[in-house]
Every structure is written in C-alpha cells, then in structure tokens.
Amino acid sequence: MPAIEILGLEKTYSVGFWRKRPKRALLPLHLKVEKGEVFGFLGPNGAGKSTTLKLLMGLVFPTSGSAKILDMDLDDPRMKARIGFLPEQPYFYDYLTGQELLNYYAQLSGVPGKERSHRVATMLERVGLKDAANVQLRKFSKGMLQRVGIAQAILHNPEVVFLDEPMSGLDPMGRREVRELMEQLKHEGKTVFFSTHILSDAEALCDRVAVINKGELRGVGAISELTSTVQGKIEIVWRGTAIPAALKNMNAEFFVSGDSVRAILPEQQQEAALETLQRERLHLISLTPLSTSLEEYYLQKVQQASANATQTAAGGRA
Amino acid sequence: MSARIAYIASNTFREAVRDRVLYNLIAFALLMSGAAILVGQVSFGIERLVVVNLGLSAVSLFGIVIAIFIGIGLVSKEIEKRTLYTVLSRPVQRWEFIVGKFFGLAGTLAVNTFLMAIGVFAALLYVSRQFHGTDGWIAVALYFSILQFLMMTALALFFSSFASPLMAAVFAFALFVIGNFSEDLRGFAAMTHGLQRWLATGAAYLLPNFSALNIITSVAHEQPVSSSLIFYNTIYALVYTAMVMAAGVLIFQRRNLK
Amino acid sequence: MTRTKLVTISAGFILVACMCASILLLNRVDQLRPQATLEEVLYLPSPKVLRRMSLGYDGLLADIYWTRAVQYFGGHHAVGAMHFQLLAPLLNIATQLDPHLVVAYDFGANFLSPPPPNGAGQPQEAVRLTNFGIENNPNEWLLYYNLGFIYYMELKNYAGAADAFSRGSQIPGAHPFMRILAAQMAEHAGEIETARMLWTATYQNSKDKNIRANAAAHLRALRVDDDVAHLETLVDEFRERTGRIPSSFAELQIPGLNGGTPVDPLGNPYKLTPYGHIEVQHPDDFPFIVNGAPPGYIPPKVPKFLPSD
Ligand SMILES: Nc1ncnc2c1ncn2[C@@H]1O[C@H](COP(=O)(O)OP(=O)(O)OP(=O)(O)O)[C@@H](O)[C@H]1O
Numbered sequence: 036m037p038a039i040e041i042l043g044l045e046k047t048y049s050v051g052f053w054r055k056r057p058k059r060a061l062l063p064l065h066l067k068v069e070k071g072e073v074f075g076f077l078g079p080n081g082a083g084k085s086t087t088l089k090l091l092m093g094l095v096f097p098t099s100g101s102a103k104i105l106d107m108d109l110d111d112p113r114m115k116a117r118i119g120f121l122p123e124q125p126y127f128y129d130y131l132t133g134q135e136l137l138n139y140y141a142q143l144s145g146v147p148g149k150e151r152s153h154r155v156a157t158m159l160e161r162v163g164l165k166d167a168a169n170v171q172l173r174k175f176s177k178g179m180l181q182r183v184g185i186a187q188a189i190l191h192n193p194e195v196v197f198l199d200e201p202m203s204g205l206d207p208m209g210r211r212e213v214r215e216l217m218e219q220l221k222h223e224g225k226t227v228f229f230s231t232h233i234l235s236d237a238e239a240l241c242d243r244v245a246v247i248n249k250g251e252l253r254g255v256g257a258i259s260e261l262t263s264t265v266q267g268k269i270e271i272v273w274r275g276t277a278i279p280a281a282l283k284n285m286n287a288e289f290f291v292s293g294d295s296v297r298a299i300l301p302e303q304q305q306e307a308a309l310e311t312l313q314r315e316r317l318h319l320i321s322l323t324p325l326s327t328s329l330e331e332y333y334l335q336k337v338q339q340a341s342a343n344a345t346q347t348a349a350g351g352r353a
Numbered sequence: 354m355s356a357r358i359a360y361i362a363s364n365t366f367r368e369a370v371r372d373r374v375l376y377n378l379i380a381f382a383l384l385m386s387g388a389a390i391l392v393g394q395v396s397f398g399i400e401r402l403v404v405v406n407l408g409l410s411a412v413s414l415f416g417i418v419i420a421i422f423i424g425i426g427l428v429s430k431e432i433e434k435r436t437l438y439t440v441l442s443r444p445v446q447r448w449e450f451i452v453g454k455f456f457g458l459a460g461t462l463a464v465n466t467f468l469m470a471i472g473v474f475a476a477l478l479y480v481s482r483q484f485h486g487t488d489g490w491i492a493v494a495l496y497f498s499i500l501q502f503l504m505m506t507a508l509a510l511f512f513s514s515f516a517s518p519l520m521a522a523v524f525a526f527a528l529f530v531i532g533n534f535s536e537d538l539r540g541f542a543a544m545t546h547g548l549q550r551w552l553a554t555g556a557a558y559l560l561p562n563f564s565a566l567n568i569i570t571s572v573a574h575e576q577p578v579s580s581s582l583i584f585y586n587t588i589y590a591l592v593y594t595a596m597v598m599a600a601g602v603l604i605f606q607r608r609n610l611k
Numbered sequence: 612m613t614r615t616k617l618v619t620i621s622a623g624f625i626l627v628a629c630m631c632a633s634i635l636l637l638n639r640v641d642q643l644r645p646q647a648t649l650e651e652v653l654y655l656p657s658p659k660v661l662r663r664m665s666l667g668y669d670g671l672l673a674d675i676y677w678t679r680a681v682q683y684f685g686g687h688h689a690v691g692a693m694h695f696q697l698l699a700p701l702l703n704i705a706t707q708l709d710p711h712l713v714v715a716y717d718f719g720a721n722f723l724s725p726p727p728p729n730g731a732g733q734p735q736e737a738v739r740l741t742n743f744g745i746e747n748n749p750n751e752w753l754l755y756y757n758l759g760f761i762y763y764m765e766l767k768n769y770a771g772a773a774d775a776f777s778r779g780s781q782i783p784g785a786h787p788f789m790r791i792l793a794a795q796m797a798e799h800a801g802e803i804e805t806a807r808m809l810w811t812a813t814y815q816n817s818k819d820k821n822i823r824a825n826a827a828a829h830l831r832a833l834r835v836d837d838d839v840a841h842l843e844t845l846v847d848e849f850r851e852r853t854g855r856i857p858s859s860f861a862e863l864q865i866p867g868l869n870g871g872t873p874v875d876p877l878g879n880p881y882k883l884t885p886y887g888h889i890e891v892q893h894p895d896d897f898p899f900i901v902n903g904a905p906p907g908y909i910p911p912k913v914p915k916f917l918p919s920d
C-alpha cells in the first residue's frame with residue numbers, strides 16, 4: 036500500500052471577473068509515493084506544486100481525478116488525523132501565543148489531553164521556539180512563523196507529512212535544523228512529501244524526486260539513479276603535461292590544458308591509475324567521481340518540450 | 354466530533370475577547386448610567402419606561418451589530434488569511450468548522466448580553482428603587498434578543514460563506530431591517546393574487562421573523578408575555594438558525610479555498 | 612467521496628425540514644399574536660417623538676402604518692368584525708408621520724364613520740382626521756367632499772355638510788358637482804338623488820380599490836331600491852284596476868320594455884311573487900338594499916363586494 040497515490044488529479048481554475056478564462060494549474064497527474072520515502076516535488080514558480088498539495092489536503096477540489104492517502108479518501112477525517120501539513124508562507128491565528136496555537140492544533144488533531152502539554156513543549160523546543168512559547172504570534176518574525184508551521188505539521192506524530200517549501204524564510208542555521216529534522220522523520224519511518232526550489236536540499240534529503248512544470252509532470256526518479264547516469268567514471272587531474280603510457284592503455288580520455296592534464300576513466304581503474312601516477316611521481320590535483328548533478332537533470336526536465344513528458348508522467352515507481 | 358466543535362467554539366470566543374469585542378460593554382455602561390441618572394433627575398413618572406426602552410433597545414442594537422460584523426468575518430477572514438489551511442488539513446470537517454464558529458460567536462453574544470442585562474436591571478433598580486413582578490418580562494425580552502442574535506449570527510455566517518465581507522454585511526443588515534417588518538410583508542403577500550402570491554408568500558416566509566421576537570415596547574408597558582409565545586418563538590428561532598446554518602454548510606462544503 | 616456526499620445530503624435534508632418547520636411555526640406564532648404588532652400603535656409615544664425615532668425615514672414609516680391600517684381593516688372586515696378600535700390610531704399615526712398622505716384621509720373618511728360592520732362607527736374620529744387632512748392639504752377638494760359626505764350621511768348635519776361642500780367648491784380644479792351639492796344641502800331636497808350623486812362622486816374620484824367597491828355596491832343598492840319601489844307602484848296600480856295580482860311582468864305592460872322582464876343592475880331578472888312583491892334573485896349580491904329582499908332574509912355578516920368594481 037503506497038502512502039500517497041495520485042490518480043489523475045487535475046485542476047483548472049477559472050480566472051477573470053467578467054469573461055472567465057480557464058487556467059490549467061495542474062494537468063492530470065499520476066504519482067505514487069511509498070511509505071517511508073522522502074519525496075521531493077520540484078518545479079519552477081507557478082508550476083503547480085502548491086496546487087497539488089492543496090488538492091491533496093482537500094482545500095480545493097479537483098476538476099477531475101482522485102487521490103488516496105494511506106489508502107483512504109481525501110475527505111476522510113481518520114486519514115487527516117494521520118497526516119501533517121505545512122502550507123507555503125503559513126499564517127496562523129496571531130492573537131494566540133506559540134504554545135496556545137500548538138495546543139489548539141493538538142486538540143483538533145485529537146491528541147489526548149494528558150499528552151498535550153508535554154507534546155507542545157517538546158515540539159516548541161524541537162523547532163527552537165522555546166523562548167517564544169508565550170509570545171503572541173503577531174510578534175513573530177517570518178522565520179519564527181515558518182518554525183511554528185513545521186511544529187504544527189508534525190505535532191501529532193503523523194505518518195505522512197506534507198511540507199510546502201519548508202525551507203523558505205529560514206536563516207542558514209534554521210535551514211540546517213529543518214534538514215536535520217526531516218532526516219529524523221525519515222529515521223522514524225515517516226513519509227515526507229515536500230515541495231522546494233532548493234535543489235541541494237532535495238539532493239541531500241530525497242529518496243526520489245518529481246519534476247513538474249506548467250502543471251505537467253516532467254519526470255520522476257530516484258536520486259541515486261539520477262545522479263549516476265554517467266555511472267562508474269571518475270575524473271583525475273594532475274600537474275604537468277605528461278601522460279604515462281600505463282594510463283594510455285586504460286580506455287581513458289585525456290584533455291591537456293596549460294600545465295595540467297584531466298583524464299576521465301572507468302571507476303574500476305581508479306586504484307591502478309593512482310598507483311601509476313604515484314610511480315611516475317606526478318602531482319595529483321584532484322580526483323572526483325563523475326555524475327550528472329540533480330541540477331542538470333532538473334534543468335533538462337524543466338526545459339524539455341512538454342509533449343513527450345506526458346508519457347514519462349504516467350510512470351512513477353510502480 | 355462534538356469535542357472539535359467545542360474547541361473551535363472556544364477558540365472563536367477567545368479571539369473575540371482578545372480582539373476587545375467586549376469593550377462595547379463600556380459604551381453600554383456609560384449609556385445606561387447616563388440615562389439612569391438623567392431620568393432620575395428629571396422624574397416625569399416615566400423613568401421605568403425610559404430605562405427599559407433604552408436599555409433593551411441598546412442591548413438589541415449592540416448585539417446585532419456584533420453578530421453582523423464579527424459574523425461576516427468568521428469564515429471569510431480565515432479564508433483570506435489562510436489560517437483555515439492548517440485547520441482543515443486536520444480531522445476537522447468543514448461543517449464542524451462552521452458550526453464551531455457559530456457556537457463561538459453565539460457564546461460571546463450570550464456572555465455579552467448577560468453582562469448588559471445586569472446593567473439594565475441595575476439602572477432599573479436605581480430609578481425605581483425596587484423590582485416589581487412585571488420586571489420578569491424584561492428577562493424574557495432579553496432572552497428573545499439572544500434568539501435574534503442566534504438568527505443574525507447564522508445569517509452573517511451564511512452570507513460570508515460566499516459573499517465578500519462588505520456585501521455580506523449589507524445583506525445581513527438588510528435582512529435584519531426587513532425581518533423586523535416581516536409580519537407586514539406576509540400581510541402584503543396575502544393581498545396579491547395568483548403566481549405572484551405564491552412567490553411573494555414563499556419569500557415572505559423565508560425571511561427571518563423578528564417581529565414576534567421584538568417585544569421591547571410591550572414589555573416596557575408591563576404587558577405579560579404568554580408562555581406559548583416563549584415556547585414557539587424559541588423553537589422557531591432554533592429551527593430558522595438550523596436552516597440557515599444548513600444552507601451555509603451546503604455552500605461552504607463545496608467551496609474552493611483561495 | 613462518500614463522506615462529503617453524506618454531509619451534503621444531511622445538510623440538504625436539515626435545510627428542507629427546517630424550512631417546512633419554520634413555516635408551520637411562523638403560522639403558529641402569527642396566530643398567537645394576531646395583532647400584537649398593530650397594537651404597538653397604542654403604546655407609541657407622541658408622533659413628534661416617533662418622527663425623531665424614525666431617523667428621517669418618516670415617509671417610509673408612514674407608508675408602513677398606512678398599509679397596516681388597510682390590512683387591519685380588510686382582515687377584520689372580511690370576517691365580519693364589529694369592532695375596529697385600532698383603525699383610528701393606525702390612521703392617525705400614518706397621517707401624522709406623513710400629513711400629505713391623502714389616500715389615508717380618504718380611507719379614514721370612508722371606513723371610520725359608517726356603523727359596523729361596514730366601518731368603525733366613529734364618525735367623530737373621521738371628522739377629526741379629515742379636518743387634520745384639510746389643515747395640512749388645504750387644496751385637496753376631495754377632503755372637503757369627504758367631510759361633507761360624513762356630515763350628511765352619518766351625522767345628518769346638513770349645515771356642516773353644506774359648509775364643507777361650498778368651501779371645497781371654491782378650490783381650483785374641484786369637481787363641478789361640489790357646487791350643486793352645496794346648493795342641495797341648503798335646500799335639503801331629494802334625498803335619494805343626493806345620495807346617488809355622493810356615491811357616484813366617491814366612485815369616480817377615489818383611487819382606493821376598497822372605497823370604489825363600496826361606492827359601487829351602494830350605487831347598485833340605490834338603483835335596486837328605486838326599481839323595486841317603481842315596480843311595486845305599477846303592481847299596486849294594476850291591482851286597483853283589475854282587482855287581482857298580475858301573474859307576470861308582461862301583464863304590467865311596463866313602458867319601454869315591450870312586455871319584457873325588468874332586470875336588476877347585475878342583469879338578472881327581478882322576481883314577481885304571488886303576493887305582488889318584487890324581489891331580486893340573489894340578495895347576497897346587493898348589500899345595503901332596503902327593498903327587494905325576500906321576507907325574513909338575513910344578510911351575510913360580511914357584505915359581498917364584486918371583484919369587477
Ligand atoms: N486560486 C487560483 N486561481 C487561479 N489561478 C491559480 C489559483 N491558484 C493558483 N493558480 C495558478 O495555478 C498555477 C500553479 O500555481 P501554484 O501555486 O500551484 O504554483 P507553485 O508551483 O506552488 O509555485 P511557487 O513555487 O511559486 O509556489 C499558477 O499559474 C497560478 O497562477
């Protein structure tokens with residue numbers, strides 16, 4: 036049973052006051068996210084990421100299609116008790132203090148009364164808002180609001196967590212804290228579905244990512260696969276212009292530029308190549324495993340013509 | 354289910370209190386004490402009449418204004434500020450949210466009216482030195498006011514579930530005024546003929562009937578209120594409120610949030 | 612999405628059920644306090660205070676009280692009520708809020724003065740209201756006419772009637788018969804003719820449906836009274852001539868009918884009884900008739916007005 040199963044969700048808004056024009060925010064989307072996965076949802080501004088999340092949360096209704104979370108319908112309160120959601124640029128009741136807000140949300144999520152205050156206190160601590168527990172939210176900074184937002188999303192110990200741009204508005208420290216927090220969630224076996232523009236975050240955290248643009252799913256894949264498309268190649272750079280004969284036999288490519296040589300060769304020959312360089316007393320500058328970065332994948336998918344994308348969209352990891 | 358409605362209601366109450374809604378009581382207290390002292394001084398033999406008329410009218414007016422102006426914001430403000438996102442993504446159904454909001458504001462109004470009622474009776478005691486048996490009817494009039502507030506709150510919530518706050522306020526206020534003349538309207542409708550009569554009668558019966566709930570004048574003249582009127586008015590107000598709430602739920606149920 | 616559907620169905624059901632229940636309850640509440648709203652008028656403070664309380668919407672409030680007066684009278688009249696004690700206060704408030712509401716004075720003059728069940732039986736109130744109307748609308752000749760009418764019909768005060776008609780006749784645009792009426796009052800002549808003229812004037816000059824229907828019924832009654840008196844004279848003459856009662860109208864040789872049967876104002880033939888009396892076929896259609904009803908006829912409590920008027 037997948038944690039999230041999206042079956043052709045589609046959303047067309049009608050915009051304009053007098054003459055309504057249809058605005059296709061999301062084309063039919065098929066996607067499956069397994070339990071325990073950290074899934075990154077990538078795409079440029081206006082791609083339809085938030086729209087997808089709002090559809091899943093039942094905040095807006097799909098033009099067609101359906102979805103299941105934990106094998107339950109989107110309007111099932113039992114399912115809602117087992118998920119958490121952080122909207123983008125979250126805004127909360129600003130007349131409440133951090134503690135009151137979390138307490139209220141804990142009540143709504145059905146956290147038993149005895150556990151509530153303890154849970155709220157630890158959660159405030161966990162997102163670094165212990166000192167602001169009794170401050171009204173109208174006095175919170177943007178980053179503090181984002182932290183409360185994350186706290187409320189995981190407060191009730193949900194199995195699936197949906198985060199819409201969890202890093203936005205955070206300082207570098209906060210960003211790292213959230214990253215660690217998401218890693219903890221992963222360790223606890225939670226499913227995390229988050230949207231982001233920050234590819235390094237996605238690369239570091241995700242098991243799989245999907246790339247979406249203009250409402251269309253352009254590609255889905257596991258990070259490990261995406262980043263090893265040039266599998267088994269390494270790049271070695273050394274000083275000088277000499278190319279030892281032993282290396283020449285190694286099925287490698289060489290590029291000489293100025294006073295350094297760059298060689299690209301199969302990974303299996305790394306040991307042999309290093310030995311050779313040492314033997315020849317050549318000065319090694321660097322050794323890097325070669326891989327296409329997620330960034331390249333992302334840019335390629337976003338820019339690719341939209342027509343052929345619909346086929347890959349149906350895929351996912353079945 | 355009921356627990357979540359109660360949580361939402363109490364949070365709504367807390368919001369109203371922190372937004373200083375109850376400050377209206379200061380204005381009310383000033384009005385009542387001013388009036389009491391003034392008529393006490395002049396003494397025309399109509400002190401009681403003035404205090405009761407003024408007090409009950411002020412209670413009604415303050416309550417209606419609060420019901421409309423807080424009521425129209427209850428849902429639309431949460432949609433506008435997107436505070437609703439983190440509520441509806443929890444095991445809270447949309448109808449529970451609406452109903453909880455309703456009870457929150459209704460509770461606020463009940464507390465507010467209770468405090469004002471104390472003011473009215475205090476002013477009455479000040480001008481007439483003692484209570485009479487007929488003063489009990491004043492409590493009935495206050496109770497009828499609360500019933501009106503319930504209906505108005507439901508109407509404001511209903512309008513705010515699809516119209517902009519300004520339009521919702523206009524609609525709600527218009528219905529309040531028209532509702533006070535609903536008996537006349539039903540009379541009018543009965544004077545028309547044919548299809549028109551059906552349409553007019555239907556419309557007249559759907560309007561809130563505030564005429565029967567407004568007994569300020571007769572109470573001020575120490576007229577008794579029959580217990581069957583109290584009974585039927587109560588049931589009517591509750592049924593009407595439920596009807597409007599159901600309509601509000603039907604609309605909100607299928608609404609796309611911003 | 613079955614859960615959503617369930618909520619939709621439940622809410623829809625509650626909506627419909629409550630709608631029906633609220634209508635029934637509303638009926639019940641209306642029965643409990645049939646004229647509570649109208650009775651408010653008895654507690655109203657002075658019109659000055661009321662006008663101030665209406666925050667400048669006194670015209671609208673006047674209209675509301677005026678329609679309340681019409682509904683109150685119409686509703687009570689339709690069930691044959693004998694008391695209309697709220698009519699005068701309702702009209703007073705309406706006209707004090709808007710002193711130029713001529714239609715309210717007209718209504719008051721026509722329905723405050725006649726004895727119940729056709730009116731409130733308060734001619735003095737009617738005179739007071741009409742005088743207040745004349746004070747505020749000295750150029751409305753209809754008000755003088757109404758005043759004269761009340762004096763003549765209900766109070767039998769011919770001097771007062773003459774004065775009212777003659778004052779009204781001097782107003783530019785007044786109907787020419789005002790002058791004639793003033794003269795007739797002075798002579799105190801031709802009662803039926805005067806009555807006919809008065810009712811005709813009312814019928815032609817009033818804008819109110821009820822007033823016109825009332826006037827039309829009176830005019831028809833006057834014609835029936837006239838016809839019956841005339842026919843019975845012919846029957847008497849016939850009996851003196853022949854010593855027997857005519858068996859049919861043909862025998863009477865009524866001039867102008869060529870041996871036909873005379874008909875009443877609604878086109879139905881009159882009946883000639885074996886005792887030589889003339890009767891209308893449907894006495895219920897002619898409230899206010901003096902002659903022409905069968906012996907022992909009890910008129911319905913509520914006079915029947917014909918919708919065609
Ligand atoms: N309520 C709405 N009415 C009309 N159009 C909308 C509405 N909400 C979103 N859209 C449109 O749908 C498209 C997708 O918007 P969405 O918010 O899902 O983008 P996003 O991927 O979250 O972008 P960002 O990274 O900027 O948050 C946009 O073109 C947007 O203009």
Ligand SMILES: [Mg+2]
Nearest residue numbers: 084085086123
């Ligand atoms: Mg977004």
